[in-house]
Amino acid sequence: MTGNREITYSRRQFVRLAASAAACGPLLLSPRGASGREKTLKIARWSHFLPEHDRWLVDVYAKEWGKQHDTTVEIDLISTDQIHARASAETAAGKGHDLFMFPWPPAEFQPYAIDHTEVYQTVGARHGTVNRIGHKSTFDPKTKKYFAFADSWMPAPICYLGDYWTAVGAPAGPIHYNDLRVIGRHIREKMGVPCGLALGPGLEGNVTLHTLLYAFGGQVFDADGNVNIRKNYGTITALKYVKALYDDAGTPEQLTWGPSGNARAMQARKTSCTMSDISLLRGVEQDHPDIAKNILVRPPLLGSAGIMATPYVTSCSVVWNFAENKEGAKQFLSDFIDNFRTAYEKSGGCSFPTYQNTVPNLIRRLEDDPKADPPYKYTRLKDALHWTPNLGFPGFATPAAMEAFNSSVLPRMFISVVKGQLSAEDAAGAAEVEVKRIAEKWKQVSQSAGKKG
């Protein structure tokens, strides 16, 4: 099943895919494939922003892996905005897929997850230690278990249209958040083009607003998991800033964009800048190189808490504890890491590895990208691991943090201020009430689990 995300294959793209699949050659899979009764492995996976990746995964990789393991692999691709609802339905029913691949840390679904420590150990034996983002996105420091397995992540740089910014005397684009507002306003005044950070509910808005909150020193939870959204004035500062940014340089459309709305706006030159993964560029590099050449990327902006941007995607997989084929699911995950280099290429370089040695030439690859113009355009992502905190920062991705994320507490808080419905202080207060309720709920879940076990 294909998800709701718009996936359109042009004839040219399809021919390219077929050619690349043919060129892919045999996969580097473990030579298991013992004969026996064929099994089934059911996978639900977030729909990658680059259709080419999913076509490779479904039509090439999964099929080949299935042959090697006497398994029929069924992959359902699900739009990122539908992932949570689908996973919730499955866990409520206690049946569904064996493996569920999320675009964010699925800490909320921890009660339905196996302990993935074994997968990490298996992979670790071949590829070393998982990186910080992967660890802090899938490990529960209280239970000392991994509730999921992280295979990749996507950095979220600033993307901007070079000609717009050059025309107002800022060829390097925005450097810090004051630039975004002030020079973004100059661009809107001069050219009628707004600055379009995604602010609405949904993955893009959620990630963007978590980044903004953190950059101004705000937090949802502190490092120990205590609710910190209102106690910390960084939240108020971030709210006031986003209101000013919207008023001075924004557009009403940014409050309602659906999935990839900001990317489409930039591809259509209707926004001077946004925060996105580089799939935004990959979408136009082949067919509209003139537009792609003009879209530049740079590291996140300097805020009062430093330079940082939460991952656009943290690809984390859960083997359900009610899965019918747990062993197959675990095997699929560890084999996927063995083949991650191909996954990286098929993702157009959007999905960065959680195991560095699977793409050992990552820096070189960024410095000399075969599709980018100039080829070194993505060099500025080379330090992305440094400036990317995990969702849940400064702590781990806890169930409460991720429920707050998935219930769009931050987008609703920011939008209420942007629209003038609440003051920054009142919006932060309302968000705090909501987050405290979520935290209390998970505290009780944890206590209940402790009594049982």
Place this chain on the structure above:
Amino acid sequence: MVGALLLTLPGAIRPAMGQSSSSLFNFPHFNPPPFDFNDAFYNANGISTAITALDSPQAARFGLFRQTGPPAFLPGQKNWVVDTSNTDPDRNNVRILATTAGYIDDGTGAPTQFISLIAFLLNQNFFTGVANKRGIQMQDIVGTFEAYAAPKQVKPNGTFQPTPCGSMGDPAFQNNCFDVTSVATPTLRQDWRFATNRSPIDASSPFGYFCDDILGMWIITYFWYVDTGFGPHQTNQCHQMLAALGQKNGTNLDGSPIIKTGDELNFLEGKVVGSNPIPGFLGTNPPNPPCTAEGQEASDGSDNGAVWLICPALPDPRNGAIAPDAFLDQVRKPNGVPLDLAFTANFLCLQFTGKFCNELP
């Protein structure tokens, strides 16, 4: 003047000097004094030396401009001299005498940083867009190294100005804002803070100041007391916190407390910083509303002030890096006495003995 300053030196140095005056300056000299970089090195690292950029009067580059006047504070005192003794192929023959003081931003706020404030960068056109030999854009490197500037906020008539003029400021106070078009020392209320400590080793930056920021550049982060912090609408909370911080650090030229560390500033901005960095103030909650704020000028130059600095810190100010003819550029009270004598002491110890004061026997 120097004689008067010597009286302020800690006890350790006075006997050391007194024992044998001929031993002054008689220490191993293996750290060279600071020189400006040459144009080729600037260009190779993405900085334009055109007359519309680094060599413009607004940039006020040492070697071309400002030979006298601030930061020099004595009549005729020179900020730089032409000196052919340089042996570094990346530098020219302009030796910097003006040595600007600053607190290190490593959490201690120690008065140990000494820098050469060579030039001011006012907009993005100072960058050529050419990456360095490692393929890195200079503005990406510089963006992680903040030099914290504290312009004066109290006018001579005693009026407190709670917000900077220009884009960083609170629009509600734009008719009562302080100027941010200059960061010359006479315009500052306290000495600088420099984040020379940031490096990948402790994950505080993807770059190391002394290994990657080879032009010694900074992005200027201005910080100030807001209306509720030190103005007519000061809250009780800010009043108590500022009193406690003033006890700890002393007060600046405005009469507000000197801020030496990042935790102090962040805490006063209303951020939770882990533990209360202001002894004497009860509680760990930061102020709400905040007492301070910070920001950067728009990098298109529309604020008309410095956005970045060419301002390399001395990697090791000991053993000759501070030459006998160098002088200390620091914030001074109206009567000429330095605001923070700890800088004065360290500078003189380094200049006369090649060591920090606390390293003397």
